[in-house]
Amino acid sequence: MRIRKLFGAAAVFGGVLFAALSAAPFAEAAPKTSVTLGMSIEPAGLDPTIAAPVAIGQVTWQNIFEGLTTIDRNGAVQPQLAESWEISEDGKTYTFKLRPGVTFHDGEVFDSSVAKFAIDRARGADSVNPQKRYFQTIEGVETPDAQTLVLKLSEPTGSLLYWLAWPSSSMVGTKSADNNKTTPVGTGPFTFVDWSKGEKVELARNPNYWNKDEAAKLETAVFRFISEPQAQAAALKAGDVDAFPEFAAPELMESFEGDDRLVTVIGDTEMKVVAGMNNARKPFDDARVRQALMMALDRNMIVEGAWSGYGTPIGSHYTPNDPGYVDLTGVYPYDPEKAKVLLEEAGYGNGFTLTIKAPQMAYAQRTAQIMQAMFAQIGVTMNIETTEFPAKWVSDVLKASDYGMTIVAHAEPMDVDIYARDPYYFNYKNPSLNEVLDKIQQTTDSDEQAALYAEAQKILAKDVPALYLFVMPKLGVWDKKLKGLWENEPIPSNVLREVYWEE
Amino acid sequence: MRVLARYPILLAGALITGALILTAVLSLVWTPLPPAQINILQRLKPPLEQGLLGTDQFGRDMASMLMAGAWNSLSTAFLAVAAGACIGSVLGLLAAAGRDLLQTVLMRICDVIFAVPPILSAMALGAFLGAGRITAIIAIGTFMIPVFARLTLAGALQIWTRPYVLAAIGMGRSAVRITLVHVLPNIGNQIIVQVTIQLGLAILTEAGLSFLGLGLAPPAPTWGRMLADAQTFIGQAPWLAVLPGAAILMAVMGFSLLGDGLRELLDPRAR
Numbered sequence: 001m002r003i004r005k006l007f008g009a010a011a012v013f014g015g016v017l018f019a020a021l022s023a024a025p026f027a028e029a030a031p032k033t034s035v036t037l038g039m040s041i042e043p044a045g046l047d048p049t050i051a052a053p054v055a056i057g058q059v060t061w062q063n064i065f066e067g068l069t070t071i072d073r074n075g076a077v078q079p080q081l082a083e084s085w086e087i088s089e090d091g092k093t094y095t096f097k098l099r100p101g102v103t104f105h106d107g108e109v110f111d112s113s114v115a116k117f118a119i120d121r122a123r124g125a126d127s128v129n130p131q132k133r134y135f136q137t138i139e140g141v142e143t144p145d146a147q148t149l150v151l152k153l154s155e156p157t158g159s160l161l162y163w164l165a166w167p168s169s170s171m172v173g174t175k176s177a178d179n180n181k182t183t184p185v186g187t188g189p190f191t192f193v194d195w196s197k198g199e200k201v202e203l204a205r206n207p208n209y210w211n212k213d214e215a216a217k218l219e220t221a222v223f224r225f226i227s228e229p230q231a232q233a234a235a236l237k238a239g240d241v242d243a244f245p246e247f248a249a250p251e252l253m254e255s256f257e258g259d260d261r262l263v264t265v266i267g268d269t270e271m272k273v274v275a276g277m278n279n280a281r282k283p284f285d286d287a288r289v290r291q292a293l294m295m296a297l298d299r300n301m302i303v304e305g306a307w308s309g310y311g312t313p314i315g316s317h318y319t320p321n322d323p324g325y326v327d328l329t330g331v332y333p334y335d336p337e338k339a340k341v342l343l344e345e346a347g348y349g350n351g352f353t354l355t356i357k358a359p360q361m362a363y364a365q366r367t368a369q370i371m372q373a374m375f376a377q378i379g380v381t382m383n384i385e386t387t388e389f390p391a392k393w394v395s396d397v398l399k400a401s402d403y404g405m406t407i408v409a410h411a412e413p414m415d416v417d418i419y420a421r422d423p424y425y426f427n428y429k430n431p432s433l434n435e436v437l438d439k440i441q442q443t444t445d446s447d448e449q450a451a452l453y454a455e456a457q458k459i460l461a462k463d464v465p466a467l468y469l470f471v472m473p474k475l476g477v478w479d480k481k482l483k484g485l486w487e488n489e490p491i492p493s494n495v496l497r498e499v500y501w502e503e
Numbered sequence: 504m505r506v507l508a509r510y511p512i513l514l515a516g517a518l519i520t521g522a523l524i525l526t527a528v529l530s531l532v533w534t535p536l537p538p539a540q541i542n543i544l545q546r547l548k549p550p551l552e553q554g555l556l557g558t559d560q561f562g563r564d565m566a567s568m569l570m571a572g573a574w575n576s577l578s579t580a581f582l583a584v585a586a587g588a589c590i591g592s593v594l595g596l597l598a599a600a601g602r603d604l605l606q607t608v609l610m611r612i613c614d615v616i617f618a619v620p621p622i623l624s625a626m627a628l629g630a631f632l633g634a635g636r637i638t639a640i641i642a643i644g645t646f647m648i649p650v651f652a653r654l655t656l657a658g659a660l661q662i663w664t665r666p667y668v669l670a671a672i673g674m675g676r677s678a679v680r681i682t683l684v685h686v687l688p689n690i691g692n693q694i695i696v697q698v699t700i701q702l703g704l705a706i707l708t709e710a711g712l713s714f715l716g717l718g719l720a721p722p723a724p725t726w727g728r729m730l731a732d733a734q735t736f737i738g739q740a741p742w743l744a745v746l747p748g749a750a751i752l753m754a755v756m757g758f759s760l761l762g763d764g765l766r767e768l769l770d771p772r773a774r
Contacts, residue, residue: 229735249735251560305543305561360716362735369721370561373541384721385633 032501033219035482037494038232038241040248040361042198042225044390047180048167049122052130052398053390054411054492057167059201059223062495064105065170065186068096068115068149069161075321075413075490077161081110081171081187082149091156091444096149102210104173105191112143118171119151131412133421134163137441158444162414166491189216189497200224203496217484217500229362236262236477243478245485245494248362250308256477265476267488268321270413272314273363275356275371275467276397276406280427283354284404288346290464294332295339296378297371303470306366311470316457319471321490322414324450328461328468339378351379356405357397359389364407367469371407401425409472411492416456419465428465513764516699519757527577530570538563538571539722547740557742560732565742568724569750575636575725576754579718580705583640587647588698594648595655596686599663600678610656613649621646621708625717634717642712643705654697658690692769696762703758710751726751 043055048065062070068082079085082096102110121127123135137160140152153160163169176185184192187210190203201223209215224241226232229249235241237259246269247253256262277284277293284290299313312320315328343349358368365386372382382405387393389408397403401423410418418424420434433456440452461468474489484498508514530538535554542562550557556565594613598606625642632638662668662685671681712718713727721728726747733743 251735251739255738301543305541305546366560370541370543372722373539373561376539386716 031503033217034221035218035242035496035499035501036200036222036224036240037496038224038226038235038244039494040225040227040232040246041390045181046184046192046195046201047172048130048170049118049172049177050128050130050181052394054167055390058492058494060184060186060188061167061170061491061493062188062497063190063203063221064184064188064192065167065172066188067165067167067169067171068098069165071162071165071491073486073488073490073495075488077165080165081115085161087444091158091442092153094151094153094160096151098147098149099210100147102187103208104176104187105185105206106173106176108173108175110171110173110187111146112149113146114174115149115171116141116143117174118177121172121177122169129168131163131166131168133417134159134166134169155441156444157441158449159414159441166412167493189214190221193220198225214497216497218496221496221499223494239479242482243476243485245474245476245478245489247475247477250310250473250475253308253310253475253477261479262477263480265474265478265487266310267474267476267486268319269411269472269474269489270319270321270491271409271411271472272317272319273311273367273407273409273469273472274317275367275469276408276426277466278401278404278425278427279429279465280401281404283346283348283352286346287463288342289348290467291332292339292342292346292378293375293380294464294467295335295342296374296380297467297469298334298374299329299469300334301374302367302370305370306363307470307472310473310475312473313470314468316461316468317410317416317419317466318414318453318457321488322453323446324453324457326454326457328457331458331461332464336374336377343378343380351381353381353383354404355383355385356407357385357387357393357403358407359393360386361389363409363472364389368407371467398425401427405467407469413491414453416453416460419460426465430459430463430465433459433463510764510767512760513768516757516759516761516764519753520761523573523754523757524577526570527573530567530574534564534567534570536564536567538567538724540564540567547736547743549740550742556746557740559729559743560736560740563724565746568729569726569746572724572726572729572747573750573754575719575723576706576709576727576751579636579639579709580643580702583643583709584647584698584701584705586640586644587701588651588694590644591648591651592655592694595652596659596682598652598656599659599686600682606656609652613652616645617649619646622711622715622717625712626715629717634720636719639709639712639718642717643708646708647701647705650701651694651697654693655690658693659686662686662689696766696769699758699765700762703755703762706754706758707751 041055043053043059045051046056046060048056048060066080070078070080072078081099081102083099084097086095098112119141122129123138137153137155137157138151139154142150171187172180173185189206189209191206193202193204195201203221205216205219226235229252232244232248233252233255236244253264256264277290279285303309303311303313313329315331318325356368358364368384375382387396397406417437419428420437436452436456440449443449478485481502483502484500486495545553545558546560546562548558554564554566559565594609598609621642624645625638628638628642668681668685671685710727713725714731718725718727729747730744737744
């Protein structure tokens with residue numbers, strides 16, 4: 001990973017030379033039928049139902065795997081493998097009518113028994129599903145006939161249809177599920193072809209896709225993994241990569257201006273950059289310390305310094321795109337003097353030393369360095385320990401909770417509930433938050449849900465279990481002729497179904 | 504002074520390295536601004552517009568960072584070369600004084616060490632010790648050991664065949680005494696020259712390690728990391744890359760010139 005920097009630097013010089021020498025674009029004959037998409041992070045496996053990193057879903061979701069429901073480009077829940085559903089009066093029985101004629105890429109027929117298998121696999125005792133919590137209210141799965149699936153819930157679950165659309169709720173086949181990590185088999189418009197580890201994943205159009213009207217327009221698609229922003233820019237300018245839906249370096253965005261082949265598209269994401277703290281560990285178990293650290297940070301300056309001003313400061317674990325958003329950046333605004341007073345009250349008048357485990361990504365490293373300087377002003381010394389993401393970070397921080405502070409972008413939408421999850425790496429426990437989150441699930445009324453989400457945001461903003469920094473924008477760069485990519489990202493994804501080349 | 508004028512290479516090397524060392528030492532007591540002080544409103548300002556040498560992506564003062572970086576770079580390089588030179592020279596002298604078997608064993612060990620590039624050993628060490636100054640010093644120092652062991656062995660073996668050494672052996676002097684009285688003083692100059700040349704290489708390696716994130720942890724500025732951080736800003740703010748690059752160039756060139764100059768001055772055959 002680090003060695004690539006050298007190659008990255010070389011690639012830049014190469015790219016600059018190349019761009020200078022080849023001012024004339026290539027002559028193009030027939031419209032292209034394949035696309036190469038760039039991604040910064042290579043997933044460790046390709047099964048979104050067994051591991052958390054969003055890169056998995058960004059390759060597979062809606063391309064290889066589909067769910068009972070799906071989320072469209074505006075963030076709304078839509079039917080997919082379930083063509084319709086009925087919810088009982090008490091909100092505890094969901095009856096799905098499954099779509100007929102759906103087969104997996106290996107020929108297995110999708111019916112209610114397969115759907116039951118997939119859901120039982122996700123909610124079972126030995127399930128490793130990253131969002132297992134979303135299935136916990138499902139008490140029983142019944143299959144009255146091949147096209148009908150009935151979910152019996154222990155209590156109303158207002159977000160169930162939304163959660164069933166997530167990559168982690170994808171429908172998997174009974175025969176293929178165990179091998180999905182390396183050779184994913186789903187029902188989607190693309191089939192898996194090959195994965196050259198460290199380089200790319202190749203997909204091809206699924207000729208037998210169940211929905212002829214929405215079959216993929218592309219013949220083939222390739223996801224290429226390029227971690228260094230310089231190399232990403234060079235690959236884009238050289239045409240090796242047709243699109244970088246999430247370009248990694250905001251400071252390089254202006255270098256694409258004036259390029260007559262590429263277009264830049266700034267969209268919204270759900271990526272909340274959050275400095276999580278181990279609430280079970282001293283001194284982070286003291287709310288005053290957490291609040292003081294929050295007040296030591298000038299979020300506007302962080303956005304400016306770390307992300308060239310692209311991004312929106314946040315005061316809670318929620319983004320302006322989500323229903324019920326409240327701007328809570330004013331709860332603990334930048335105020336180093338007050339922060340010092342709070343630290344003094346908490347018994348840390350002379351400050352303290354902490355270590356942040358920061359992944360190698362630029363946003364994390366830069367934000368950590370700015371935080372380091374800002375903390376120094378209130379007498380807090382922060383050491384930065386670079387922790388390789390995803391493997392080492394997942395094992396040390398996410399799984400083992402062996403850390404004091406960390407920083408990472410939480411990409412899942414509307415995931416306030418992670419603060420109620422036990423165990424989760426924050427080790428945060430607050431019954432009043434759990435109560436509000438439970439109430440959200442008791443109702444299916446969206447206004448009521450929004451009001452409750454606002455309440456949950458306020459609890460987090462006041463208690464500061466993690467330092468809320470900013471929402472990252474989606475910095476898209478792609479070929480002008482490439483159409484159909486999502487501009488915004490209501491859920492981390494690269495949906496290729498509607499992508500095509502304009503002639 | 505007149506001696507120096509006869510050796511322009513030595514003079515140039517001495518001036519450059521002298522200036523660097525002075526800057527490095529000065530940074531311990533004074534820099535224009537604290538090198539870790541960020542000022543985001545003044546980020547990416549070109550030289551002279553904000554501070555003497557401009558500011559970086561966090562609005563830190565480049566001049567102050569380069570000064571502090573000089574100390575971090577030079578001190579790491581000095582310690583690594585000192586450690587490598589001491590251990591390597593002792594091994595070389597031992598091998599020369601010892602029997603064939605000892606000589607073979609020591610030199611083969613050196614070959615093995617030499618085969619592993621310092622970047623690689625630093626990465627392996629970093630996994631155990633964590634990245635940082637100690638890791639960098641150990642990695643670079645280890646790489647220096649075989650360099651000095653070979654040099655010392657080659658020099659010492661020649662001395663051991665000289666008539667006055669044979670005479671000393673005939674008089675029944677111990678190997679330790681011969682090494683200290685006759686061998687070491689006669690190859691001391693070579694070692695000093697080699698130390699100077701290796702310092703340049705050590706600075707380059709240290710910059711490479713920091714570039715890859717294996718050097719000192721932030722906020723301590725290092726030339727290598729400044730260069731690494733500058734990569735994506737090279738279009739907007741070329742001075743972020745040019746200045747630390749020039750600093751590394753100056754340091755490596757300075758020590759190389761000094762080494763060559765010293766060789767000219769000290770090596771009787773070159774005169």
